Amino acid sequence: MTSTAAHEAPVAGEDAVAEIEIRNLTMKYGDTVAVNDLDLDMNSGEMLVLLGPSGCGKTSTMRSIVGLETPSQGVIRIAGKTMFDSAKGVSVPPDKRGIGMVFQSYAIWPHKTVFQNVAFPLRMQRLPRTEIRERTEEMLETVGLKDEGSRGASLLSGGQMQRVALARSLVMRPRVLLLDEPLSNLDAKLRDRLRFELKDIQQQIGVTSVYVTHDQSEALALADRVAVMREGEVMQLGEPMSLYDRPQTRFVADFLGVTNLFPGQVASSDGGVNTVRLDGCDTEVAAVADRPAGAEVSVCVRPDAVTIDDPAAPRSGGNRFSGVVHASSFLGTHVRYRIDVDDAVSFDVVTFSRRKIFARGDTVTVSVDPADVRLLSE
Amino acid sequence: MSVLQQTFRRSTRYLPMSVILLILAVLAVLPIGMLIYASIIDVVPRPGSTGGALTREWYSNIANRAYLVAGRNSMVIAIGGTSLALLFGTGLAWIGARTDVPGKSIVALAGIVPLFVSSLVGALAWSFLGSPNQGFLNILLRPIGLDVINVYSIPGIIFVFGLYYAPYSFLLVYSALSLMNPELEESAHTHGATNFTVMRIVTLPLVAPAIIGGGLLTFALILENFSVPTVLGTPAGVNTLPTFIYRLMNAAPPDANQAAAVGALLMALLVVIVFVQRKVLSRREYTTVAGKGFRPRVVTLGRWRWAGFAFAATYIFLAVVLPLMALLQMAFRNNLYIAGAAELFDPSAFGLDTMIDVLTYSSFQTGITNSVVVAVSAALLGVVFCFAMAFTVARSKLPGRQVIEYLAMVPVAVPAIVMGMGILWAWFLLPLPIYGTLAILVFAYIGRFMPQGFTSIAASIRQVHTDLEESAVVSGASKTRSSLEVTVPLIRSSVIAAMLLLLILSFRELSVALFLFTTDTRVLSIVIFDFWNGGSLGRAAAASLLYSALLTVIVLAARRWMGVKQAG
Ligand SMILES: Nc1ncnc2c1ncn2[C@@H]1O[C@H](COP(=O)(O)OP(=O)(O)OP(=O)(O)O)[C@@H](O)[C@H]1O
Ligand SMILES: [Mg+2]
Numbered sequence: 001m002t003s004t005a006a007h008e009a010p011v012a013g014e015d016a017v018a019e020i021e022i023r024n025l026t027m028k029y030g031d032t033v034a035v036n037d038l039d040l041d042m043n044s045g046e047m048l049v050l051l052g053p054s055g056c057g058k059t060s061t062m063r064s065i066v067g068l069e070t071p072s073q074g075v076i077r078i079a080g081k082t083m084f085d086s087a088k089g090v091s092v093p094p095d096k097r098g099i100g101m102v103f104q105s106y107a108i109w110p111h112k113t114v115f116q117n118v119a120f121p122l123r124m125q126r127l128p129r130t131e132i133r134e135r136t137e138e139m140l141e142t143v144g145l146k147d148e149g150s151r152g153a154s155l156l157s158g159g160q161m162q163r164v165a166l167a168r169s170l171v172m173r174p175r176v177l178l179l180d181e182p183l184s185n186l187d188a189k190l191r192d193r194l195r196f197e198l199k200d201i202q203q204q205i206g207v208t209s210v211y212v213t214h215d216q217s218e219a220l221a222l223a224d225r226v227a228v229m230r231e232g233e234v235m236q237l238g239e240p241m242s243l244y245d246r247p248q249t250r251f252v253a254d255f256l257g258v259t260n261l262f263p264g265q266v267a268s269s270d271g272g273v274n275t276v277r278l279d280g281c282d283t284e285v286a287a288v289a290d291r292p293a294g295a296e297v298s299v300c301v302r303p304d305a306v307t308i309d310d311p312a313a314p315r316s317g318g319n320r321f322s323g324v325v326h327a328s329s330f331l332g333t334h335v336r337y338r339i340d341v342d343d344a345v346s347f348d349v350v351t352f353s354r355r356k357i358f359a360r361g362d363t364v365t366v367s368v369d370p371a372d373v374r375l376l377s378e
Numbered sequence: 379m380s381v382l383q384q385t386f387r388r389s390t391r392y393l394p395m396s397v398i399l400l401i402l403a404v405l406a407v408l409p410i411g412m413l414i415y416a417s418i419i420d421v422v423p424r425p426g427s428t429g430g431a432l433t434r435e436w437y438s439n440i441a442n443r444a445y446l447v448a449g450r451n452s453m454v455i456a457i458g459g460t461s462l463a464l465l466f467g468t469g470l471a472w473i474g475a476r477t478d479v480p481g482k483s484i485v486a487l488a489g490i491v492p493l494f495v496s497s498l499v500g501a502l503a504w505s506f507l508g509s510p511n512q513g514f515l516n517i518l519l520r521p522i523g524l525d526v527i528n529v530y531s532i533p534g535i536i537f538v539f540g541l542y543y544a545p546y547s548f549l550l551v552y553s554a555l556s557l558m559n560p561e562l563e564e565s566a567h568t569h570g571a572t573n574f575t576v577m578r579i580v581t582l583p584l585v586a587p588a589i590i591g592g593g594l595l596t597f598a599l600i601l602e603n604f605s606v607p608t609v610l611g612t613p614a615g616v617n618t619l620p621t622f623i624y625r626l627m628n629a630a631p632p633d634a635n636q637a638a639a640v641g642a643l644l645m646a647l648l649v650v651i652v653f654v655q656r657k658v659l660s661r662r663e664y665t666t667v668a669g670k671g672f673r674p675r676v677v678t679l680g681r682w683r684w685a686g687f688a689f690a691a692t693y694i695f696l697a698v699v700l701p702l703m704a705l706l707q708m709a710f711r712n713n714l715y716i717a718g719a720a721e722l723f724d725p726s727a728f729g730l731d732t733m734i735d736v737l738t739y740s741s742f743q744t745g746i747t748n749s750v751v752v753a754v755s756a757a758l759l760g761v762v763f764c765f766a767m768a769f770t771v772a773r774s775k776l777p778g779r780q781v782i783e784y785l786a787m788v789p790v791a792v793p794a795i796v797m798g799m800g801i802l803w804a805w806f807l808l809p810l811p812i813y814g815t816l817a818i819l820v821f822a823y824i825g826r827f828m829p830q831g832f833t834s835i836a837a838s839i840r841q842v843h844t845d846l847e848e849s850a851v852v853s854g855a856s857k858t859r860s861s862l863e864v865t866v867p868l869i870r871s872s873v874i875a876a877m878l879l880l881l882i883l884s885f886r887e888l889s890v891a892l893f894l895f896t897t898d899t900r901v902l903s904i905v906i907f908d909f910w911n912g913g914s915l916g917r918a919a920a921a922s923l924l925y926s927a928l929l930t931v932i933v934l935a936a937r938r939w940m941g942v943k944q945a946g
Contacts, residue, residue, distance in 0.1 A: 068848055094851045101852045107845035111867045120863075124854035168853065 019044040019208045025074035034060035036232035047209045051219040052229035058212040067094035100169030101178040106161045110154035121172040139171045177209045228252045250298040250376045259348035260301040266291045280344035287373035297375040303350040305372035308364045319368045325358045402785040405825035409800025416638035423803040436639035448617040459600045462540025467547030475555040479686040488694045489548035494933045496886040498605035499922045500542045503701030530614040541697040547592030554588035594655035602793035604889040619644045641796035652791040708919030736920040745905035756823035757881035764831035772839045786832040794889035802893045814896045823884040838872035878936035
């Protein structure tokens with residue numbers, strides 16, 4: 001995690017009012033429930049990433065916050081001010097909420113210049129002309145488009161459009177910024193670069209942000225906290241590292257890219273250590289956990305928590321399996337293996353050591369510390 | 379307070395939609411309701427009166443021979459006219475889009491020019507050319523004994539329809555042929571098919587929906603047309619359903635209920651045709667692969683190039699050149715009696731008398747003013763109303779917005795002459811006394827042409843991504859502000875095109891106005907019709923020329939904004 005200490009300071013204040021407060025939010029399109037009884041609190045200045053598969057309701061949540069959709073139920077408060085409350089019949093229209101939003105398509109108006117695009121929110125606030133000019137130019141400088149102001153917006157490249165969209169959403173100094181998959185239309189290289197730039201600008205301005213994506217590496221790289229969503233509900237909310245290290249459900253682990261997930265049943269439970277028999281084979285895995293015998297679980301092991309050795313290497317404790325290298329790929333900084341342990345189980349292993357490289361067909365020993373094995377429910 | 383606020387918000391939210399629905403009710407629902415009502419009661423609709431007992435009499439009368447003959451004539455003429463129009467239209471479309479014929483752009487232009495000649499003028503011109511004995515063509519052909527042309531007949535009517543309704547199928551087929559992915563044909567070619575086989579097994583099936591859709595549209599338009607069968611059928615005693623309706627309404631005393639029953643039947647027929655036509659055309663989407671950057675495959679005609687050119691030239695000659703010459707002859711002749719072919723070319727027979735007479739004629743002058751006022755108002759108000767409807771349908775989330783879409787399209791299936799009747803009766807009921815003013819004509823034209831305006835504006839709004847508007851709203855603009863700042867500028871050229879289309883269509887229209895004008899509110903088309911009706915053929919010709927010249931000026935001025943596809 002790269003977030004700075006200064007940035008975390010307001011988060012620490014226990015009794016501070018949450019910047020965004022969402023209670024029991026439910027939103028429907030006809031009969032389709034897009035957001036289901038969702039609760040969410042966000043702290044001032046933090047960047048929260050909504051992560052989830054396509055159709056899980058990320059965009060709908062965002063559109064409800066900004067006021068473009070009317071939820072059927074719930075409360076939304078921003079900085080203590082009620083924006084929406086179904087019980088009291090309060091619904092502040094989107095043009096009065098003062099929330100900045102970057103659309104997935106950028107929604108840059110092609111018939112206006114870059115400057116006119118960015119100045120628009122200030123014009124809507126009826127600010128004096130000189131102030132509009134000053135603030136717009138300042139904003140264009142922040143996003144690195146100082147000299148492009150007079151260009152027609154239809155002539156911009158994807159990356160430039162993204163900057164214009166960001167500038168336009170920030171120029172009115174919103175308390176809250178929403179970004180809906182802002183990088184998904186760009187090619188991979190540009191995406192990496194802009195991701196850091198975006199994070200920089202966000203921290204510099206200190207605006208509370210919600211960032212939507214379905215790309216888990218983007219989520220982990222950007223977020224102060226990640227909310228993993230599924231079918232309109234938040235499955236798990238936490239800081240990226242804790243989420244990755246301690247997923248609570250198979251869905252979250254799977255979505256965050258933890259590849260070693262095996263269904264099984266707890267065979268025995270003894271003094272804080274469970275033995276799990278994996279489905280469809282005789283392999284047993286020990287885990288530091290406390291489940292009752294007979295429980296259906298998923299065994300979850302991060303690929304970087306698995307070590308592989310020559311069969312001849314000295315044995316240590318824990319889970320040890322004998323396996324055959326099925327595939328190995330060199331990926332620059334690390335090597336990735338696929339090791340078949342038996343017919344139903346094969347481990348995905350990442351190793352950063354180049355001391356010994358194994359080839360397809362080699363027989364190896366795979367070992368995992370029981371403390372690194374997590375047992376998850378569905 | 380919050381309950382009050384909520385009620386207030388709810389009622390303002392529904393206000394625009396309620397206004398739109400109210401206008402639609404006046405423009406479309408009420409007229410149709412009144413028409414059907416008049417066809418089942420035993421008293422004539424009158425201002426303020428809605429009484430009367432139910433009767434089946436008007437419908438059972440239709441079994442009478444005279445109606446059946448008119449019905450049969452309508453069908454024969456519609457089938458014949460459609461076939462001929464399809465022949466001209468698809469022929470020109472293929473030659474213009476897919477061959478190496480010389481002067482291709484002229485061919486493409488030829489396909490749409492007659493759109494801007496009103497069918498009234500076309501029929502008048504052909505009555506001068508092809509009437510028995512005195513028709514110019516017969517005078518010219520008499521020396522060689524071929525003076526046998528007679529447009530005052532069913533074949534004559536079919537011929538004139540074929541000429542002036544070809545542009546509709548031309549437009550549809552032309553765009554299908556030019557948007558077709560050439561790879562579809564090329565792949566057949568590389569697998570060994572000859573030119574002719576490619577056309578039969580690939581091209582034709584792919585453009586079939588456009589041909590069928592264009593044919594059905596033409597069929598519907600011919601079926602409801604009033605002016606051509608009136609001008610060419612009256613001398614020979616040939617009636618069609620629309621001319622019959624007119625006759626019933628103009629009888630003394632008017633047989634209004636009977637006219638309503640015939641009108642309702644004609645409308646029912648049109649509803650079926652329009653329904654089938656929409657079904658066929660909606661399938662067009664995935665048959666012709668629309669896409670940019672295709673260069674349509676061109677067939678090399680070789681020696682046949684000039685045959686293709688001759689086909690296009692003949693069409694233009696028959697649809698534009700000959701009629702224009704006939705109008706010029708009639709308008710500038712001092713003496714309308716012509717003894718022989720030589721007199722057609724005798725300079726001393728010509729003069730400006732008729733033209734000056736028409737230009738100084740007060741009802742012609744009011745006619746021009748009225749036409750301009752009515753067409754401009756209908757175009758301006760119509761486009762605003764169509765925009766409001768299209769925006770509500772495409773952008774709001776209000777329940778019931780689909781109803782607007784259906785109602786806006788209703789007039790497509792209502793024959794113009796029948797609509798005129800319905801509007802007349804509808805305004806008997808409404809508290810605004812606008813009968814006898816130009817306002818009722820403006821209402822009638824907006825009602826008649828709102829499907830065209832609505833369709834083209836709705837299509838362009840749907841092309842504007844909603845994100846563009848929503849980002850303006852999020853930036854602090856109200857809904858109205860955002861549509862003015864973002865939507866309107868982005869679709870400006872389509873809105874202008876739609877407005878010009880409404881202007882041209884309104885300017886051209888005759889039938890819907892037939893029962894709605896009074897002496898002071900005659901528009902140009904009515905003035906010409908009255909000249910013809912009163913036997914002032916020279917004046918009718920002169921006025922037609924001026925009328926067509928005005929239309930041409932409007933079209934030329936409008937050309938900048940109107941692509942070929944918007945002209946229909
Ligand atoms: N305009 C709409 N009308 C009806 N259903 C909709 C509409 N928009 C979204 N939905 C449905 O609501 C659910 C949530 O959609 P939403 O757009 O919020 O998902 P998302 O998480 O943003 O997905 P993606 O990653 O694909 O953008 C989906 O089941 C979707 O099909
Ligand atoms: Mg989305």
